[in-house]
Amino acid sequence: MPRELAFLDALVPGLLLVFLASLLLQWGLDWLVGRYGFYRHVWHPPLVRLALFVCLFGGLGLWAMR
Amino acid sequence: MNARAPAAGALRGGEAAAWLRGAGLDWLFAFKATFAVLLAGWLAMRLSLEQPGTAMMTVAIVIHPQSGMVLAKSFYRTLGTLVGCAAAFVIVGAFPQQRAPFLLAMALWIGLCAGGASLHRNFKSYGFVLAGYTAAIVALPVVNHPQNVFDSAVMRVGEVMLGILVAGVVSDVVFPQRLGDVLRESVRAQFAHFVVFVRDSLRGALPRGDLEKAHLRFVREVVQIESQRSSVVFEDAGVRLRSPRLRLLNHAFMAASTSYQSLHHLLNRLQDDAHAPVRERLMVLAGELAEALAPAESAPRMAAQAALLAGRLDALRTRQAAPVRALREGLSARADRLDFDTGAELVARITGELRDYAEAYAALASPHAVRAPAEPAAPFSHANDWTGAAVTVVRATATMLAMGAFWLASAWPEGAGAMLIATIFSGLMATVPDPLRAIRYMLGGYVLGTVAGLACVYGVLIRMDGFALFAAGLVPFLLPGFYLGTRPAWPGVGAGYLLALLYTVAARNPMQFDALHAINDGLAQLIGVGCAGVAFMLFAGTSDSPWLLRRLLRRLRLQLVEARRLPLRGLLPRFESASRDVAVQVVAHTRAGSRESRELLAWSLAVQETGRAVIELRLALAAVDVPAALRARVEAALDALAALYAAPGHARYRAARDLFSAALDEAAAHAPLMAQLHLIRLALLDAGSILGDCVEPPPEKESPHAA
Numbered sequence: 001m002p003r004e005l006a007f008l009d010a011l012v013p014g015l016l017l018v019f020l021a022s023l024l025l026q027w028g029l030d031w032l033v034g035r036y037g038f039y040r041h042v043w044h045p046p047l048v049r050l051a052l053f054v055c056l057f058g059g060l061g062l063w064a065m066r
Numbered sequence: 067m068n069a070r071a072p073a074a075g076a077l078r079g080g081e082a083a084a085w086l087r088g089a090g091l092d093w094l095f096a097f098k099a100t101f102a103v104l105l106a107g108w109l110a111m112r113l114s115l116e117q118p119g120t121a122m123m124t125v126a127i128v129i130h131p132q133s134g135m136v137l138a139k140s141f142y143r144t145l146g147t148l149v150g151c152a153a154a155f156v157i158v159g160a161f162p163q164q165r166a167p168f169l170l171a172m173a174l175w176i177g178l179c180a181g182g183a184s185l186h187r188n189f190k191s192y193g194f195v196l197a198g199y200t201a202a203i204v205a206l207p208v209v210n211h212p213q214n215v216f217d218s219a220v221m222r223v224g225e226v227m228l229g230i231l232v233a234g235v236v237s238d239v240v241f242p243q244r245l246g247d248v249l250r251e252s253v254r255a256q257f258a259h260f261v262v263f264v265r266d267s268l269r270g271a272l273p274r275g276d277l278e279k280a281h282l283r284f285v286r287e288v289v290q291i292e293s294q295r296s297s298v299v300f301e302d303a304g305v306r307l308r309s310p311r312l313r314l315l316n317h318a319f320m321a322a323s324t325s326y327q328s329l330h331h332l333l334n335r336l337q338d339d340a341h342a343p344v345r346e347r348l349m350v351l352a353g354e355l356a357e358a359l360a361p362a363e364s365a366p367r368m369a370a371q372a373a374l375l376a377g378r379l380d381a382l383r384t385r386q387a388a389p390v391r392a393l394r395e396g397l398s399a400r401a402d403r404l405d406f407d408t409g410a411e412l413v414a415r416i417t418g419e420l421r422d423y424a425e426a427y428a429a430l431a432s433p434h435a436v437r438a439p440a441e442p443a444a445p446f447s448h449a450n451d452w453t454g455a456a457v458t459v460v461r462a463t464a465t466m467l468a469m470g471a472f473w474l475a476s477a478w479p480e481g482a483g484a485m486l487i488a489t490i491f492s493g494l495m496a497t498v499p500d501p502l503r504a505i506r507y508m509l510g511g512y513v514l515g516t517v518a519g520l521a522c523v524y525g526v527l528i529r530m531d532g533f534a535l536f537a538a539g540l541v542p543f544l545l546p547g548f549y550l551g552t553r554p555a556w557p558g559v560g561a562g563y564l565l566a567l568l569y570t571v572a573a574r575n576p577m578q579f580d581a582l583h584a585i586n587d588g589l590a591q592l593i594g595v596g597c598a599g600v601a602f603m604l605f606a607g608t609s610d611s612p613w614l615l616r617r618l619l620r621r622l623r624l625q626l627v628e629a630r631r632l633p634l635r636g637l638l639p640r641f642e643s644a645s646r647d648v649a650v651q652v653v654a655h656t657r658a659g660s661r662e663s664r665e666l667l668a669w670s671l672a673v674q675e676t677g678r679a680v681i682e683l684r685l686a687l688a689a690v691d692v693p694a695a696l697r698a699r700v701e702a703a704l705d706a707l708a709a710l711y712a713a714p715g716h717a718r719y720r721a722a723r724d725l726f727s728a729a730l731d732e733a734a735a736h737a738p739l740m741a742q743l744h745l746i747r748l749a750l751l752d753a754g755s756i757l758g759d760c761v762e763p764p765p766e767k768e769s770p771h772a773a
Contacts, residue, residue: 010216034303045302046133046238 001064018064022057029056091131094241096548099129102236103544103568104537106229111533111575115228116221119573124229126564129237131552134245134294134301136237140230141300142193147226150200151219158205162212169470172202173489177463180493181455187448187647188293195493198462202489206482238301246305249294253312256287256319257372257427264326264420265359268352272330278667282653284323285670289650291316292446292643308430313443315426320642322419324678328745329412331675335748336405344402347393348409351386355417358382369431372424379421386414404730404744411741444639448647451621454607454614458496461605465492469597480590487594492601499654500609504558505599511550511562512595516588518543518563519570520581527571528579536577543567566591608655612662615655619666622648622673623711629677630708634688638681645673668756673711676749680704683742692739696732700739703729707746710757719757723750 001018004011030049039045106125110118128139153175161168179198183191204222208214263280272280295313299306333352336345358378390410397403466489473481491508495501526539547567551560570588572578608614625645629637649670656663687700703725710718726747733739750757 030303031306034307037304039302039304044239046242050235050239 003065014064015061018061019057022053022060025056025060026053091243092549092552095131095243095552096545098236098240099126099548100541100544101240102129102233104540105236106232107573108533108537109232110225110228111573113224113228114575115225117225117572118575119568119571120222120225121229121232122573123565123568124226125233126547126568127561128230128233129548131243132245132248133234133238133242134298137234137300138297139189139192140234142189143196143226143230146193146196147200147223149197151204151223153197153201154204154215154219157201158208158212158215163210165209165474168205168209169467169474172205173463173466173470175201176466176489176493177459177461180462180496181459183493184455184458184496185448185450188296190296191497192494195490198493199486199490202466202486206486244301245294245298246301249291249298249305249312252287252291252294253315253427253430256291257423259287260284260319260323260423261359261375261420264416265356267330268356268359269349272334274334277327277330277334278664278671281323281327281671281674282667284319285646285649286653288316288320288643288646310443311426311430313446315423315430316446317444317639317642318419318423318426320646321638322416322423324642324674325412325416325419327671328675328678329409329416331752332405332409332412332745332748335752336409341402341405343397344405344409347396347406348413350393351389351410351413354382354386354389355413355420358417359420369428372431373428376421376424376428379417379424383414383417383421386410386417390414404740407737408741408744408748412745444636444643446647447640447644449621449625449644451608451614451617453617457605457607457611457614458493461496461601462489462492464605465489465598465601469594478590480586483587484590484594484597487591488597488601491595491598495598495602496607501602501607502599502610505595505602507556507558508562509592509595509599511556511559511564512566512592514559515547515563515566516570516592519567520584520588522567523571523577523579523584524581527577536573540571562595608651615652615662618648618652618655619669622652622666622669623714626673626677626680626711627708629680630684630704634681634684638678641677641681642674645670645677665756672749672756676707676711676746679742679745679749680707683739683746686738686742690736690738692733692736696729696736696739699725699729699732700743703743707750714757719750723747726750 001014003014005014005017006012026049029052033039039048042048103122103125106121107118110121115121124143128136128143130136130139157168157171157175161171176198179194183194183198185191186194200222204219205215208218291312295309295316299309329352333345333348335341336348358381359375394403394406394410397406466485469481469485469488472478473485478484491505495504495508498504522540522543527536530536530539544564544567547560547564549560550556550563553560566588569591570584572584602610606614608618622645625641625648628644629641632640649666652666652670653663656666683700683704687697692700703722706718706722706725710722726743730740730743730747733743
């Protein structure tokens with residue numbers, strides 16, 4: 001994946017797209033996991049959510065920029 | 067004496083502990099918020115954004131003790147910023163280097179956004195105001211170099227987003243205080259209070275004053291829960307999934323509380339000796355209902371208890387018919403039977419609605435109820451008075467144009483800043499009750515913050531080198547601001563202080579020290595806030611304008627006209643929520659206990675009960691087969707009633723009363739219609755209600771009774 005993409009002739013960092021994609025993915029996962037009551041077994045749900053997002057964004061980012 | 071001393075000591079100890087806990091939470095929030103501001107500043111400097119100060123200010127603006135509030139405000143701040151940037155492109159693109167049309171377009175855009183804000187609630191309205199002034203923040207610095215508008219917008223978006231991310235993560239992860247817990251407690255308290263209130267008051271009469279007070283409390287609770295619900299959905303997926311059930315619960319509560327008030331009005335009317343037989347018979351039915359509620363001794367905390375209650379109410383509902391028939395046998399007079407039938411119908415309705423309410427509560431509280439309810443919950447409807455919004459548009463636009471004209475004419479270097487801040491506050495404060503007072507507090511905060519900011523920059527920061535020392539120098543100035551923000555006694559002072567402080571500090575990497583410019587800029591900000599206050603004096607908001615208040619009151623009465631006219635589908639939840647929404651708006655703009663406030667409560671009660679009866683009557687008309695002549699008569703009566711509420715007056719009052727009496731005489735064979743017709747007529751005849759003013763022509767000015 002290129003480091004910068006031209007979007008309507010404006011240069012957009014590729015990582016931004018990865019960030020938005022991970023946000024979307026995170027939102028879906030969060031819904032799914034909340035739907036089945038996973039957060040009831042967790043000590044600090046927001047921390048889990050944040051950690052999940054960091055994993056997603058980090059993994060996707062490293063993969064896209066490898 | 068000695069025996070008492072330890073107890074008193076323990077009590078004091080308990081109080082002290084509670085106070086310490088509260089103060090501890092407030093200070094915890096202050097430290098958390100300070101940490102978030104500094105973290106945002108550090109990140110912005112690391113990412114070499116142009117104005118780290120904007121990121122820091124964003125944190126200070128969106129941060130709130132409860133994380134749901136932060137996330138909701140952040141969400142709408144994001145939307146507002148993006149829309150505002152788009153508007154800036156359009157306006158700069160349309161009028162590059164043309165001062166007058168540029169200012170005019172910008173002022174119109176900001177005014178329209180501020181008007182849109184006053185049509186919405188909570189943070190949605192904040193998003194509107196933000197969309198307005200972000201356009202100005204982005205476009206004004208590049209007004210002489212329009213080709214730079216894109217860079218300016220990108221910088222602004224980057225800084226704001228960074229601030230939002232930091233604020234959201236810090237408030238949600240570091241010692242979070244959850245709005246979900248607050249909401250759960252509100253819902254629990256609402257349920258417990260209402261059940262206990264119904265149980266205790268079913269046994270006797272309730273004076274009208276108490277009924278109005280209870281009505282006000284119910285209305286407030288309903289709107290508060292809806293507002294918390296709209297923010298809490300950002301906090302956690304579990305609550306988001308329960309959101310439809312929460313809506314159902316609130317609708318069930320509204321339905322039950324309206325019916326309950328109707329029943330009480332009926333019972334109050336039957337207090338004299340002539341009605342004793344009917345009253346006693348109805349009290350038998352009410353007693354049964356109270357008994358079903360009785361075991362709810364303490365607040366029903368558990369879903370299980372609510373489920374049990376629902377079961378008991380359901381059983382009562384099925385066996386209510388037999389005693390009603392038996393009790394009815396003893397009444398011979400037609401009027402008595404009518405009163406009794408109406409009361410019995412109301413008791414049955416309340417039993418059913420209380421059962422729905424208890425069921426909704428049980429379903430909500432159970433951990434497994436994440437599946438959406440079978441029937442989608444109707445949204446909470448809002449109702450607005452468009453004149454108020456129009457005044458807001460005019461005020462914000464006029465503020466910007468006047469300040470802009472002064473800026474251009476005087477070539478005041480800081481004029482743009484003053485214009486911007488005046489416009490921002492004339493938009494932001496339009497949705498606040500008593501905006502003049504709010505601006506006074508805000509101005510006080512601004513004065514403090516500007517002084518503190520100058521002291522901080524030129525007393526402390528000028529000697530500091532590196533981010534660690536910069537942060538250390540800023541902390542003592544930030545902490546009291548956030549703590550001040552948690553004090554309800556000084557609303558807005560903390561926010562004003564922080565905004566002015568961070569604006570004056572204007573964190574940059576490297577820092578720029580220009581005392582003359584900073585003082586000029588600070589003065590311009592203060593003048594701007596003051597001018598926003600002047601704008602509110604010139605174009606008074608609803609709080610200070612009897613005319614707008616009357617318009618709002620009229621909007622409340624028009625809810626009844628809507629109950630008459632709109633299609634029946636989804637009308638009941640719409641009516642119940644919209645009428646409460648308007649009532650709360652009027653309450654927010656009137657002083658408690660004033661004449662306007664009492665008048666409002668009386669109207670609100672009348673609209674609620676009569677509107678509900680109108681809807682029930684229309685439902686009954688749609689459900690049963692009635693002769694065309696009777697249908698026409700009832701429809702005519704309803705039209706007369708709507709006309710009366712649209713514009714109260716003696717002639718319309720007499721017309722409505724006579725039409726309802728006639729319809730009642732003719733509907734004798736149709737029981738479902740009778741009860742509702744009778745309820746509406748009773749409300750019309752009730753001399754104690756607000757419509758009592760229409761019964762007799764008002765006394766002349768010179769009559770001795772006027773005093």
